[in-house]
Amino acid sequence: MSEFLLERQWYAVSPDGERAELILGIAAPVKDHLDWGCTVSLGILDSHPSRIYGVDSWHAVQQAMLFIARRVTHFSEAGWLFYWDKDGGPASPADLIGSGLCQLT
Known part of the structure; x- marks a missing residue:
């Protein structure tokens, strides 16, 4: 079973021709203070996980999805x-976020 809620x-x-499976993941939101x-x-794009915050669990997941989309845009x-x-x-x-829902920049 995956550690991610969303994958x-x-x-x-x-850019140098290396090919690999890419797994993008978001863990379930957890209240932190x-x-x-x-x-x-x-x-494979970044070996260090990031922690993305929101005002509630819904917002945290939204922000996490936008963060991934922006980072993948950077790599693209x-x-x-x-x-x-x-x-x-x-x-x-x-x-990653659906066309027309919001801008990545």
């Missing part, structure tokens, strides 16, 4: 390519 599996190709926080994993702009799976079509950072 997206993609396939990634680095006064705020709610989610641990976020960017898989740096030359990384993303696919739905190893033999699948191209995936976009906007696919």
